[in-house]
Amino acid sequence: MSLKRKILELQKKREKVLQGGGEKAIEKQVAMGKMTARERIITLLDENSFHEYDLFVEHEARDFNMDKKILHGDGVIIGTGTIFGAPICIYAQDFTVAGGSLGLMHARKITKIMDHAMKMRVPIIGINDSGGARIQEGVNSLAGYGEIFYRNTTASGVIPQISVILGPCAGGAVYSPALTDFVFVVDKISKMFITGPEVIKTVLGEEISMEDLGGARVHSEITGNAHFYAESEIECFDKIKELITYIPWNNGQKARQFEPKDPKEEFKIDEIVPGNPKEPYDVRDVIRGITDASEFFEVQELWAKNMVIGFGRINGETVGFVCNQPLMLAGVLDVDSSDKAARFIRYCDAFNIPIVTLVDLPGYLPGVDQEHAGVIRHGAKVLYAYSEATVPKITVILRKAYGGGYIAMNSRHLNADFVFAWPGAEIAVMGPEGAANIIFRKEIMNAKDPEKMRKQKVKEYKQKFANPYVAAAKGYVDSVIEPKETRKLLLHAIDVSKNKVDRKPIKKHGIPPF
Amino acid sequence: MVAKSKANNKTKNESPKENEGSKVRFNTFVVDGDKYRTQLTEKFKNRKKWENPDERKIYSDIPGTVIKIYVQEGQKVKEGDLMMVLEAMKMKNKILFTSDGVVKKIYVKESEKIPKGKLIMELK
Numbered sequence: 001m002s003l004k005r006k007i008l009e010l011q012k013k014r015e016k017v018l019q020g021g022g023e024k025a026i027e028k029q030v031a032m033g034k035m036t037a038r039e040r041i042i043t044l045l046d047e048n049s050f051h052e053y054d055l056f057v058e059h060e061a062r063d064f065n066m067d068k069k070i071l072h073g074d075g076v077i078i079g080t081g082t083i084f085g086a087p088i089c090i091y092a093q094d095f096t097v098a099g100g101s102l103g104l105m106h107a108r109k110i111t112k113i114m115d116h117a118m119k120m121r122v123p124i125i126g127i128n129d130s131g132g133a134r135i136q137e138g139v140n141s142l143a144g145y146g147e148i149f150y151r152n153t154t155a156s157g158v159i160p161q162i163s164v165i166l167g168p169c170a171g172g173a174v175y176s177p178a179l180t181d182f183v184f185v186v187d188k189i190s191k192m193f194i195t196g197p198e199v200i201k202t203v204l205g206e207e208i209s210m211e212d213l214g215g216a217r218v219h220s221e222i223t224g225n226a227h228f229y230a231e232s233e234i235e236c237f238d239k240i241k242e243l244i245t246y247i248p249w250n251n252g253q254k255a256r257q258f259e260p261k262d263p264k265e266e267f268k269i270d271e272i273v274p275g276n277p278k279e280p281y282d283v284r285d286v287i288r289g290i291t292d293a294s295e296f297f298e299v300q301e302l303w304a305k306n307m308v309i310g311f312g313r314i315n316g317e318t319v320g321f322v323c324n325q326p327l328m329l330a331g332v333l334d335v336d337s338s339d340k341a342a343r344f345i346r347y348c349d350a351f352n353i354p355i356v357t358l359v360d361l362p363g364y365l366p367g368v369d370q371e372h373a374g375v376i377r378h379g380a381k382v383l384y385a386y387s388e389a390t391v392p393k394i395t396v397i398l399r400k401a402y403g404g405g406y407i408a409m410n411s412r413h414l415n416a417d418f419v420f421a422w423p424g425a426e427i428a429v430m431g432p433e434g435a436a437n438i439i440f441r442k443e444i445m446n447a448k449d450p451e452k453m454r455k456q457k458v459k460e461y462k463q464k465f466a467n468p469y470v471a472a473a474k475g476y477v478d479s480v481i482e483p484k485e486t487r488k489l490l491l492h493a494i495d496v497s498k499n500k501v502d503r504k505p506i507k508k509h510g511i512p513p514f
Numbered sequence: 515m516v517a518k519s520k521a522n523n524k525t526k527n528e529s530p531k532e533n534e535g536s537k538v539r540f541n542t543f544v545v546d547g548d549k550y551r552t553q554l555t556e557k558f559k560n561r562k563k564w565e566n567p568d569e570r571k572i573y574s575d576i577p578g579t580v581i582k583i584y585v586q587e588g589q590k591v592k593e594g595d596l597m598m599v600l601e602a603m604k605m606k607n608k609i610l611f612t613s614d615g616v617v618k619k620i621y622v623k624e625s626e627k628i629p630k631g632k633l634i635m636e637l638k
Contacts, residue, residue, distance in 0.1 A: 203603065204577045205627035221556070278550045280540060305555055329558060330543050330550035336557070362545040368564035402546070434546030 017055050017072045021096030029096050034167060034189060035233050037077050037094035040127055044237045045081035045088065052079040054112065059105045064136045071098050074105040075130075078113040080122075083244045086256075089117035092127035095167050099131035102173065106134070107144020114151045121250035123160040125240065128177060129167030145172045152179035157350035159250045162240060165190035165226070166233060170214075178225065181347060182243065182299070185216035185226040186236045192219055192226075217302075224303040224336060242297055246311040246318045247351055254352050255318035263487065264294040270483040273360075277400045277426055277466075280330070283308055283323045283358055286398065290356075290487045292316065300340055306330075306365075307337035309344040311353070315491050320348035323358035324409065326399075333405055334365035335378040342381035349389035354494055357386075357410040360399040362431055379408065380513040386414045388510060392497035396486060397421040397468065397477070403430050412476045417500065418493040420486070421468035421477045428470075432462045569613060572635045578602025580626045585635075589617050597635070600628075613637070 001009075020026060020036060029036055035043065041050055059066065059074050075097035080089050091113050093100035110126070117124035133141040155161055156179065163177035164184045168191045177183045177192070185192075193214035200206050200213070212218065219226035228243070230236035248255045263269075269289030272281055288294035291312035298310035306329040309322055322341050324331030348355050364375060386393065386408070394417060395410045406427055410416045421427065429435060437444070440457040447453035464470075471477045481489055540551045581599040585591060597609045615637030622634050 204629065206577075206629065278548065280550075280552045326550075326552060328553050328555060330545060330552040332545060362548060362550060365558075366545065367561065369561045430546045431548035433548045437547055 014055065020072055020094050021098070025096035032189075034095070034129070036096060037092035037100075037127065037129065040166065040233065040237075041077060041079070041081070041090055041092050043234070044125070044240060045083060045090070046085065049081035050079055050090075051081065052077060054078055054109050057105050057109055059103050059137070061103060061134075061137045061140075063138075066136050069098075071103075073097065074103060074109065075100050076102075076106045076109050078109045080113075080116070083241050086244055086249060087120065087122040088244075089113050089120070089122055089124045090127070091125075093130040093167075095129045095131075098134065100129050100167065101131050101134035102141055102144050103134035103137040104140040104144055107141070107147060110144075111147050111151055114148070114155065117159055118151070118155050121159055121252065123162065123244065123247070123249060124155070125162045125164065126176065126180070127164045127166055128169040128173065129165075130173060131168060132171050132173055142172070145176070148176050149179060152176055156181075157251060157346075160247050160351065162243070164236065164240065165192055165216075166236075167191070170194070170196055182227045183219070183225060184228045184230065184236050184240060185219055186230050186233055187216045189233065190216040190219070190226075220300075220302040222303070224300060224340060227300050229302055243311075246297055246313075247353070251350055251352065258292070258313055258316040260313075260316040261293040263289055263291060267294050269486060273398055273422070273424065273483070275424055277360075277424075277431075278330075280327045282327050283325050283331070283360065283398075286358060287312060287321050287323065289483075290314065290490065296321070299344060304334075304336035304340045306332055306334065307340050309340060314356075314487065314494060317494060318353050319490075319494070320344060320353045320355045321358065322355060322410070324361040324405075326360050329365060331361040332363060332365040333361060333379060333382065333408060334370055335373045335375050338375070338378045338382045338408075342385040345382070345385035345389055349385070349391050352391060354392035354394065354497065355389060355410070356490060357393070357395045357416075359395060359397040359401045359406070359409040361402070361405040361409065362400055363403045363405040377513045379404075382408045383414065384510070384512045386410045386416075388504070388512075390500070390502040390504065392417050392494060392500055394418045394490060394493045394497075395420065396490075397425040397427060399424050399426065400431070401425065401427045403428075412478075415502075417497055418489075419477050420479055420481045420489055421472065422483055422486075423468065423480055425468035425477075425480070426466040427468055427477065428465045432458050432466050435465070436461045570615070570618075570637045571633055572597075572637070574600070574628050574630055574632045574634055576600070576602045576607070577628060577630045578607070580622050580624055580628060581606060583620065583622070583624055585617050585620070587617050587620055591615060591617060591637070598622075 026036055055073060057074050059071055076091055076093050078091040091110050114124055161180035162182050163180045166189055170193055174192050191210050191214050197208050197210055197213055216229055220229040228239050230239055246255055267285055267289035272285045274281055284296060287296045296310055296312045306325050308325045311318055312321055345355060393410050407413055412419050436458040444450050444454045468477055468480045472480055541554050543550045543552050578600045581601050583598045584596045591611045592614050593611055595611045597611050600607045600609050618636045618638040620635050622628055
């Protein structure tokens, strides 16, 4: 056979495999409002950057007549490409081939590209669209999942790992996304659960739809399993691309430096926060008054809204923001918001992203449900994450910082590098009302007019303690600054911390409260 | 290395103070005696209010199917007596009384599927 013919043969073979599960299966996929696996990869990556590996891999299953079945690519596409020039390893499960079910060779392809990503120290993106384990392959299929989980864990904190749920992802399969850094979901397309509606109905007699059990909104608003919610696959890919611009390729590097830009003029940082500490405002407006071009890329926007986390840039450099949100539950810390903040702090620390903490909170959320849900151990995660972090840690106390909440939000005492406070900051053991009621209980009780006395004592307490100067006098706050100086000083703080060294004792790992 | 930002935020940068329109409703929220004006999360609004447990009321600890009930209303029972067999997670569980009393009312029937936390019986 001449080389020409051999080339022709290769082209034919390729063409065949590139059909995936065939026309009918592709029609079905389109009817479900989904793109095909290959379309997804091509849309997400830079044009013409995708190179596919293992196109000709075939499964080795023999039982249940599997030896007679040809599954193109064994239901998964793997390869490398770029996003805005950043190298990326990627895999996408192909639902048109045997429902994207995971057999041994399917898993081998995924672990191969994961190993590749680890060796090359580049981010890995996994697009999940699979009916689950390939039952015909039995325990081999389970082995495949386990080998993926092991690699997810090993790669955690070394290379960015991104999961995109674009179809069903059920049973054991959900644990790969759960082990990765960021999970993207799309309305009406993503479905994630451990046990599906049918099992729940048989065992518990409860009827629920897939959407209500584990749809995109559920995981974005209720469970906190997802980090980014999109209305369409295209919007989802745009968000992934944007995320890639904010993070480094691996834990040995910094995120890409962009051209510095000033915040937009409409975000007037000295006009956003009301003077009365009991009045709400949107802390995201303060963030936008600080960041380059007033851009803020929010993470877990729809879950635990009393805490705002996300990425922005200051002078072209990526920083992670961790902020109380007075707009929601007055910005209290609770089980979910602690969990949300702690994980993000650890992410930033792992990937050399300085953390900027904006503080304005009355303390922890009171309630039996909170105590019984373990707010002690969840709240401890925030203390742990901040104390453990060695990246530059900068705090700006915007207004209230009361009690345990003050300590938790990257205080000097947890080894913050810079603590700034605005002139309206109130750093105190608790709010004036509560404090006055306790300290002056006797005076109030014995007064002729207790209510008048109470008001007077609250006023006294406010004047004496509800300010930043008591903490500044002890050096707990480095500087009391004007709001409009904030960006300049954050920039300065980041510059000063360029060569920060903070070595912790050598250990295998700590025992964080999770 | 300096790269230009290609991913621009198109519509996300809403102008500030948009939330201060008449659409948003704020609630009063109390922490340590101080009253704050803020919004409430769905989770907070839907939280289960705490009720003191009533030992006379017996609730299911697990969901399942009632296979057989061994007592009747008005019957005197002692701690450790067999109340019912509840099939859950493919196991037939013997449910025993944890205190003495008289069965006042039975709220479930044999072969009924019950969820977790359902009131099964009341003692007097």
